[in-house]
Amino acid sequence: MILEPRFTDDVSDLPTHKFGPSSLTWWGVLGYMVIEGAAFALAFAAYFFLMGHEQGWPPEGRAAPDMLAGTIFTIVILLSEYPNTLAKRAARAGDVAAIRILLPVMVAIGAVLLVIRGFEFNSLNCRWTDDAYSSIIWALLLLHTGHILTDWLDTVVLAGLMFTPVAYEGRRQVDVDENSMYWRYVWLLWIPIYAMIYWVPRL
């Protein structure tokens, strides 16, 4: 005996997309940001746990990583926040023309960052098999590289999609908005990693 429905109100005029916490994909992106945050937090804990065992860090006269590539990387990634914010505002404003300019810019910046990252791997002055210090430094850099690579691929696919007529759908602009939010998270996480790889060995 299924109960008879008593009609209360009608939701047909509700929007089909909203920005911010009203959007389902916003919560999905937040979920994955928390997962990666937990993984990075534990990687940082492992880094300081291993560091706790040593008198000298890096151990026994190993040179700390060279600063050049890492610092350039940090500057570029922090500067990339400017086009990222513009893209986020364009997405909120629904300005598809601006998005079609800014997303390719973000893709280009991402490519440049990945190239700089290649140089960073060379400037670590250690090989992951040398000791636990080198292993954890390589692990941190590799994890963050994975982080950038996945978001870069997202941005490439999204940029491609924004050049199709579908770009004018509200849901796609919500995707661009959330992709920018995720990119902020990528460079926010880079700051502690940058400090741990380049500065902590020099303290």
Next chain:
Amino acid sequence: MTWRTISIAPILPLLVGACSYQHYQSDFGNGAVEDTQFLTLFWIFIAVCAVMYLLVIGFLFASIARRGRAEANVVEVGRHHWSHPLMRSTLMGWGALIGVGLTGLAIASFFTDRSMAKAATGEKLSVTLTGNQWWWDIVYNSADASKTVRTANELHLPVGMPTRIILHSSDVIHSFWVPSLAGKQDLIPGRENDITIVPRKIGIYRGQCAEYCGAQHAHMALVVVVDSYPDFLKWWQHQLQPAPMPTNPMAMAGYKYVTSGPCGACHHIGGTPASGLVAPDLTHLASRKSLAAGTLPMSEGNLYGWVEDAQSLKPGVKMPTLAMEPKQLHAVVAYLETLK
């Protein structure tokens, strides 16, 4: 396990005879100060937990058997939110009771920990125990280097005196645990742990590795013999003597094979060219109560079985199968039996 080990196994309790088998390897052995303190705390916990359990089960069965309720399946609209007015305060009371109970138990545990630490001060003897894959390497440290004794799989402790056992591991993580004496401590490669034991009762106890360490984790036991202090000193002096040269020709042939053949590559026998350090020290093998880290009781039959084909008794053990002719086997066992 061949039929030989199955037939031998029941002999073990008879061999140990001295103390009843219940407390040979059990938490209730009460063989050391640490285990006594464990038991007092254990019974305190059992008592408090039993009381709490009876309260829960009492409440459960009371609410099951509670009469005077309409069995009707009907849910009175609105009324079903009603609860007995005392229930909310009982809930607070129950929460407080759990909190108080747990705080009491935590404090009792903290004081037991402190008293164990206090009993362990002023160590008279230090022993370094190194865990290997599936046997115990035991070195009695002494200020005078010539007095240090190296033995394996059997630990002698003087009664009434705190002994500090330094725990190292040469391969994987093991755990030193003699239930009748004290709690366990892990042997971790790259770390130095230690445990101090103050034996109370003279007797023979058995301990076992308590951290999974590979194929033969089940056969990594050790026998602990608690002697009176004079007996202990006599044992120590005896252990310092090198292995006696054999006299009868059979043992002589065994000596030649053991010291020149494969045994010397891994085992060390004091006073002979056999000087390997990667396997148990055999200088006083025959004086030990067990063979192959507590797997078999020491007997001639077991010596034959073990030397001839160790893999069938303890599959995966590092001791290789030597494939000796029977003549050589008799000679080797004859020699080993002289290593009292």
Next chain:
Amino acid sequence: MSSLFRASLLATAVAGIALAGCNREEHHSRAKPIGETVPAGESPDTIFPGSSSAPALDPRAALYDNNANAIAQGQQLYLQMNCVGCHSHGGGGMGPPLMDDEWRYGGRIDQIATTIAEGRPNGMPSWRGKLTEDQIWDLAAYVRSLSGLPSKDAVSSRAESMSAGTPQSLTPHGEIKNSDSAQQ
């Protein structure tokens, strides 16, 4: 680029690998000693100059070559029997290096086993009688892994000790060159 091609080949042949893994993991803890196919007394003349064709491979080789457990046992024996004293961790010292592709007395597992059992001129001691056949073959399997000869799935990447060089699991697949400089 060959290793990239090999990796994609691996990706498709996963089931095959799983089956091949059967004997890689075999724990033949040798409850019974292996039958002596080569009579212990007489040392087989496995040294054959480059030209003549090599004799058939000793049937025991299948049990030890590419077997992960044999290589692991060999690794432990290599340290315990102090091979490090002369060969260090494969780089050589008083004894010849074992990581390179040059083999004075043959790089096949049965030839290495014979080298260990019989000893060689200029200082290699004979281990027959000191080590059992089974231990000698384990050692031979490990010595081959020092120069990257067995498959990458059977070797271990490092020991629980100071790391002596690049992990065996990353060294490129080696090959055997019979060096004729036996006179050194």
Next chain:
Amino acid sequence: MTDVRADSFDAMPAEERERIRVEEENRRLAQERKKIARDGPKLRGAKLEARLEATWRRPPGIIGWLATVDHKEIGRRYIITALLFLALGGVLALAMRLQLARPDSALIGAERYNQIFTMHGSTMMFLFAVPVMEGVGVYIIPLMLGTRSTAFPRLNAFSYFMYLFGGLLLWVAFVLNIGPDVGWFAYTPLSGPQFSPGKRADIWAQMITFTEVSALAAAVVLVCTILKARAPGMTLARMPLFAWAMLVQAVMIIFAMPAIALCSSMLISDRLIGTNFYNAAEHGDALLWQHLFWFFGHPEVYIIFIPATGFVSMITETFCRRPVFAHAVVVLALISTGILAFGLWVHHMFATGLPRVGYSFYTAASMSVSIPTGLQIFCWLATMWDGRPRFQVPMLYVVGFIITFVIGGLTGVMVAAVPLDLQLHDTYFVVAHFHYVLIGGAVFPLLGVLTYWYPKITGRMMSETLGKITFWLTFIGFHMTFFPMHWSGLLGMPRRVYTYPAGLGLEVPNLISSIGAFVLATAVLLFVLNGLFSLYRGAIATPNPWGASTLEWATSSPPPVYNFAHIPVVESDTPLWDVEGELPVVTGLRVDEKETLLTTVVAATPDVREPIPAASLWPFISAIAVGIVFIASIFSPWALAVGVIPCAIALTAWFWPKELKRHPEPVIS
């Protein structure tokens, strides 16, 4: 007028033309939007249900089977696969008990036994316990919250396939004799490159990667569903306790699983490319593994237990004919258990020689986690006291749960004290403890809730008499198996030993345990038979056979593909008990495309109409691509570099819309 506009149109700059074109398109789409059919007073009853069925039905045949995104089908698969792994793990347990029935028994050799106990532990923890809770959650939560689908249904399908491939990897390796033999916890350096030659430990570590990707995906799906897709009016305060339990469990997974993801990847890199994380000789530390593993390990057991508390709350509420006493206290207890669980992992490492002061903190923390659970048990008992309990099969399992779990909780408090734990750690006393809290605490409620929701899932009732026999057999078999283990643990029997010598007094307890294990096995077999038998012979189930109060009982048994013709409105925390005859609903959702209603997080007021993705093969194909990359990365590190390309392609195709043209309202095809 139009011709003047026409020629000046070409002269305008490109953006101007684009703007005008887009405006015309917007106007056209607005007209089409008005013509969309929506449910409501005009479109209702059988006609509406027929159209909804046609819209929501998945494509037929094997393609449809692999492409389904229906949370009910995926939930059913999760539960059936997890129960299969429970049976496999149970058979291994019987083999272990046979070997341990007699001292010095030669039935199973050392290496084989070590593989068996590793497989038993890994299968039960990773392939049965967590997935079955996910499965029940994925099936029931959307129905209980009054919505038509979970959030991200394709991610849900991907999560099941990753779980299935992880289980297959482990069991195919075990059958091919390359299964792991390092224990379900794989302590280094035993699981390290030197002491675990070959690929055994790698396969264990890679199985972890599979199951943790699956659990994380399912957790994100559940969090988003619970927070965003609740029926209008179901504020957080009115949310059923099972939804609270699944929310807390999902958040715990999101924080706990990355720990084992990190340490199992570090183990694989140690074993494959020679990093030194756990190599004590090269500045690494064997305890780093234990810290990271148990930081995940302890929350893991609460991830298994907390959904079980949700089960107990739902059964107690229904069978005592009243809501659970002190709803807020139970919810706060769930949340505090979830938070506290992250602060006590070091009680697994009391014997590793860490500083003693730290240990006393963890003793206090480990004891304090039993307070919230103690309060929950009090609330269930108070509900029984003030309600009118009907002791049908699900309620019997709740009574069995309380009797068993409280013993396990108290032995847990005992092993929390350092001096006791140093004697009891890694002995059969601990084996008894965790079986009491895992089987008693999670499997008993699971059997109860499978009986409880069986009519909703299959449309048939399970047999009551067979159910009662199964319960008593389970109860007796369980206690006969695991109570003697307290005794053998106290007599000095360590864990994970393939045999024990005679003469230590261990013969009698082990024999009783072995016999009890077979009694428990027959009970589980009986439960399965009851399940299969009732599929065809069981009494036909009405939509609400137990007279329960939550929304999943407002729709038919088994529910239609779209769950609810109209989205229900909730006005109290026990909707079906407080509704006089008519169910308040909201209308206006599309009928020609899959759509559901999103509501705000706290107050659950209608917020957005969300299109639900159509069935698609891409999640299955992505799972295969990611699976092959994971398995190949055991054999060569290059597999990760090469494998990124196929995975990126599959994931892009999963996201890429089928036709690149605009719709009046967004559709995910």
